[in-house]
Amino acid sequence: MPFAIALLVLLIELTPAHFIYTGPMLVATPALAALTMGPKGTLAAAGVAVGVSVTTATYNGAWGTQQVYTNFLALFLVSMASFMTSRTARTRTENELNQIRRIATAAQEVLLRPVPDRLGPVRAASMYLAAETGAQIGGDLYDVVQTRYGVRMIVGDVRGKGLPAVRAAAVVLGAFREAVHYEDDLVDVIDHCGAALRRDAVVAGAGAGAVGDGDALLEGFVTALVAQIPDGPHVEVINRGHPPPLLLHEGTVRSLMPTVPLPPLGLEEFIDGPPGRTDSYPFAPGDRLLLCTDGVIEARDPDNTFFDLSEAMMTMRDHTREAFLEGLRRALLRHTQSRLADDVAIILVDRREDEGHRSAGGPT
Template identity: 35%
Template sequence: MHDAPLDTQHPRAASAPARAAIRLTGLRALRGLAPVLLLLAVVLADLLIPGRLHAAPVMAAVPVLAAMTLPVWATAVLACTALAATGLLQWSDGLWGRPASDMTLMSVSLVALVGLGACALRRSRERELRQVRSVAEAAQRALLHPLPRRLESLELCGVYLPAEAEARIGGDFYEALPTPHGIRVLIGDVRGKGLPAVGASAALLGAFRELAYREASLAGLARGLDESAGRQIATMEEGAGAAEPRALFTERFATALLVEVPRDEPVARFVHCGHPEPLTIRAGRVHGHVAEPPGAPLGLGDLIGTPQVEQTVPFAPGDRLVLYTDGFIETRDRDGRFHDLAARARIRATQPLAALVTGLRADLLKHADGDLDDDAALLVLERGRAGEPGR
């Protein structure tokens, strides 16, 4: 499974892609040599084994192996080399011109042609896959902007883990913006999978980036996002041809948590929209903040009718806020036990910020045995101490 970090503060983060690239290059070189080594092995085996045993028919495997690992031109060169080597081996064994020799040459020729066709198809699919990945990476950069390491007095560090190994984007989303009303942060999770979830995430992030500057109150910002999500649901249902209004709402709403950190007050304000409670780390202790009352998920406000209520908690210099999606608490181990994020945060509460995030990520992957069932995002905010310079 691949992970897409929100931030790369950890000193080893930059070198990890380089090490992975080196390993991948070595593996590709080894795979490229495999058909050449097989060709040489067949020639040696045929020359060394007793007269009635002939290894030349195994030469048909050379173009097949080449087609799996090499470009078309290299596959063609090896196929021709294999065919020529087969003919020479047949001649040296005194089999040239016999029916068995003709059948061997025909078999190698046919397999070589099929291998060339398969190689051309594979290369075409690889080009298409590279294009798709390029588009996905561009979409990720547009959808999930890389978060800065520091926003005014806040230091940020986090990680995003898609459940699908080849995924670049998913249904979890996040954003942090310095606004006239303070630093505002959004983290959320769209219910649903695939492109509809990505589309809903994009719509909500776009609305947040606009409303965060306009709305004076955090509750007003939450209401604006709920209206935007409602319009997104209606559009999706209309496109899907839903027979009844809101027939598809169960797969189209989003849980979210809105956070506001005022510049001149040692507090943080929350608005819960059906999202897991945030955690505060203060003086090495972890505190959870349950919504009172719990707010409705974005897109369901007009159905449930629960008002969006602001909650204020202390957030002094040196304190940390841990924001996360449900992938960090609903992931189960082999025995069916949920991951206890709060417990892991208590163990790592005194670690530096980057080490804390790296450790929590490792704890989740270890608990899931490296196989996540859902996307998981985590973002930790640390408030700088008075007079502390930006880093």
């Protein structure tokens, strides 16, 4: 807008319409620039206004008149005031953003805790990428906990975005962290998470003056997968509408599909029959297990081609966990040209091998 005004003034002054008094229009350009363009933009707008004033004054032979010098004085005063105002506003905005980032980082450390490297019979690592630029947390969730029943983990994805999604993720994670220590059945653990989500939906609906019925629950469902790794060479999984985990075994990647498909948390009314059961899959020493949200498998390139996660696991099968996650991060950003459409959460777990039987190039 400031530069458009300067161009308009120039056209008026260099045409027969120069009888129109344009001085106040040029004086307003630095003030307008200060609203949105920052200190550098304000100085640029002021410079353009000065250039236009000099050009028009020379073209119209107005040098030496009181009007020209009055315009220059007003332009100088407004430019200085606009620059100082813009710089003060920029500093205040940056301080507020830094404070928000610190709060978001603290919230992320509470909501998405770092995954311990060693957990009983496994070693683990995790990665979280927010699709929104500058965001720290979103609607994806994960956690890994060592319990008396074995290593238990969860990965999930909340429908929707923004603060409601963060709230739903916090509710599910809180319920999971409580239930994993006293529920001996994984079905009961994930049912505990679903019950907590339904209670929160009812409370949120009541707080908004709505009825916590099925429609309210439909707005806040969560796809989730809970897994348990006991001391034996297997992994137990219960899947509630979530992308299945991938298992890397002896150079082959296998998708651990559920025996009976189940709806996401919050949509329990669509379960027909028993509440579901845990599926068990072989998970031998040296194997690698990957749990992720759909932000990985649904990532697309400009040609609308999906990211091939199985191929990435095969290509980087000999990488350490940290190197694998870093390579996967780079591959995802390269595939999407750094424009992720959805948040990404990943848990990577390696079944530890006995030192005497550790493979030379296998994951460590």
